[in-house]
Amino acid sequence: MKTLLIALLVTLPALARADEAEALYNQTCVACHGPDGKGAIPGTPDFNKADSPLHHKDEATLARSILDGFQSPGSSMAMPPRGGMPSLTEEQAVALVRFLHARFGGNK
Numbered sequence: 001m002k003t004l005l006i007a008l009l010v011t012l013p014a015l016a017r018a019d020e021a022e023a024l025y026n027q028t029c030v031a032c033h034g035p036d037g038k039g040a041i042p043g044t045p046d047f048n049k050a051d052s053p054l055h056h057k058d059e060a061t062l063a064r065s066i067l068d069g070f071q072s073p074g075s076s077m078a079m080p081p082r083g084g085m086p087s088l089t090e091e092q093a094v095a096l097v098r099f100l101h102a103r104f105g106g107n108k
């Protein structure tokens, strides 16, 4: 029983962050990346594809791209810093990367 309780206390904050990440995605990121992660506007990567950044960049790099913004060479459209949400924290950016992996694939 005690072990179960400890397991719950350890898991709950992680679950809360996962829910929060999904809510953040649906509030903000969805406008450009779409509910299916395929990209709602030209220039956004299709997160489902094997050649998407989710599959070939590590978690820290992806979190950095979310926080600082990102533009690939020659790209017509940039990812805005913090997805345009100035209050987005580093922890939320990491939670968002994990959410993207859970939803669209890639496992780094």
Ligand code: HEC
Residues within 6 Å of the ligand: 024, 025, 028, 029, 030, 031, 032, 033, 042, 043, 044, 045, 053, 057, 061, 062, 065, 066, 070, 071, 072, 073, 075, 076, 077, 078, 079, 080, 082, 083, 084, 096, 097
């Ligand atoms: C205004 C449109 C827009 C919004 C809002 C937006 N993105 Fe992006 N995002 C882009 C575009 C465009 C790219 C591709 C940029 C490029 O490759 O030049 C991108 C790229 C990315 C990448 C890949 C970065 C890399 O290093 O290759 C990730 C991860 C990402 N976005 C996550 C998010 C998350 C999470 C949010 C919400 C907090 C978000 N985006 C909000 C437009 C947007």
